[in-house]
Amino acid sequence: MLVALLFWMTAAHIGCATPAPPIPDSLGSSDSSEKIPNVYDPWELMNRHVYRFNANFDKYVFLPVIRGYRFVLPQVVRTGISNVFSNIGEATIIVNSILQLSPIKTANSITRLMINSTFGIAGIFDVATLCKLPGENEDFGQTLGFYGVGPGPFLVLPILGPSSVRDTSGLVVDTAMTSVPMMIWVPSSASPYITGASTLRAIQARDDLSFRYGELGPFEYNLIRALYLENRVLQIDR
């Protein structure tokens, strides 16, 4: 009976590194009570369509791919791949920690990058977490939030899932930060490898997430939206 909500909320948190799902907003009371703090979702019509598109994409593309991926690669290997990508992602976290003027987060992330790149063999093993130094979670959306930028309208991105105007802008900046240097220094002959790596990263990110569309019932969109927005508030406050 204590189903979806709790376990799922639990599961949702695994995906902090990717546009993460999320908790209830307007869990209503009596019929007439309308004084519930509302989320700002002026594009709900479009968002709900994109949400459904994502659910179908998940069902017909992502999940079949994940099934094959899991069949071919055992859990230890997939964990290693996931760790390598999050080790690379440490760079984004360092930049944003600096932008947020946080010496502790910056030092933590630099230490993690050094430990995991060396003792963790190019990031395959997350030695730092074992040494009680778990990863920070920072991105440019949070940096904007740190400087007082509100989320703006809620936005469901195709394939990537729940976001907001602020967080989508942040995502663009973070992506540019990593891909622009790559475009300058990496020869164009290597671009198929880059594409391959990006695809692998997307598949691994989905594999890390135990979320399944349609299991939270008819109000899933509301639950995801509230959970996403509240979770971002917590992340920014940290």
Added chain:
Amino acid sequence: MTVSPKQPYLIQGRKFDRFRTTKSVVAGLLVLLLAFAAPSASAYDYPVEDAFLSTVIGTATADEAPAPKNIPTRTRSIVRFPDRKISKAFWNQEELRYSVSAQKTASPLLFIIAGTGANYRSAKMLYLGRLFYGAGFHVISVSSPTDPNFILAASASGHPGFTPEDCEDLYAVMQEAYTDLASRVEISEVHLTGYSLGGTQSAFLMAIDDREKTFGFKKVLMINPSVDLFSSVRILDGLFEFALPDGAESVIDLADRLLAEISDYTYENGRRSADGELLYKIAEKRIAAGRPPTRAGLAGLIAVAFRLSAANMFFTVDVLGDDGNIVSKGTVLKVGTSLTPYFRRSMGWSFERYFDQVLLPYWQSRMPGLERDALIERASLRSLQTMLRNDPRIAAVTNADDIILSAEDLEFLRANLGDRVKIYPSGGHCGNLSYRDNAEYMIRYFKEDAP
């Protein structure tokens, strides 16, 4: 039920102050005596003593009975009503989904029925599936008739909540699933189990099978069943009133606090610390830090989880039947329609209100002259008293502190099932379901001939 907001939650071993020295000496001597008197009888060590806490956090992975991690499971589906028009507010709901884990050789089959609002993939269903597949059974996992997918795709009335009728739907689904599986593998015999409402339904399904004779269930086990569904849901409605007096505001507040707690925990322990036993670990940590989860907080979580599954059901029923209680009659919901106002409205409904305003009028229109009390009685295990008393093929496992059972309900099980009911001292509602003693007992029950 009486609930005191201040009483803390205790995990065994930390409760030092309750017994005075003399009492503990006496108790110690008694334990020693018992140990010598019956060397084989070991104590029941499920570690969570509080009923609300066990209901919320369940069992730590290390304390679970071992079950294979990955089992071959296929999702199958059934179309029961090909002509049924389903609103665009729902998608991919034309087919009823269930799952099958088949052994390669001739084996006994176990049907497992989910609890209120839960589907065939709920955490408890997945565990039970792994456990029994590991013990050599073919397993077919079926969603609860109160799950939205079941309502839309398989409920003949579209008005679930009246157990005898819901079980007719379940039975039809099970027959199809059985035929499908039997065409591919050999089935030596058929068993049935279910937890919570699914446990109650197992008894009704057995009664239907006595009439229809499709399966000839060899054994049936009710896991933490509700005896009287309406008294159980009234308890849960009551928890909501007690723990969340300000309705929506209390719910949001509670959800925010829980999310903050989860967020802190995963921040401190790394992103992979978020797993099935996250709540268990958080509770452990809080108790160790001297600030155990509050009674109101735990009651609130139980109440919200129940209210959310109930809201899913009310809304689904209302839209399917165009009843006009939650969504005005004739409203066409589309993919992009905001469901937020309906979400609020559905969350505001207690189960009792659903019963009085939706369920009772519906069944009265189908069965003129049906009284409220008669409907409640017919949905209760009490209506099956003769079968429960006399048929040795049915048994139950439950807990003395199961929050959905009243003292009379427990007594009913004890009086009618006799030594076929196993009552554990603690575990709350299904909290100890996967605990090693419980799980091993269930396997023994189905595999051995003794009850």
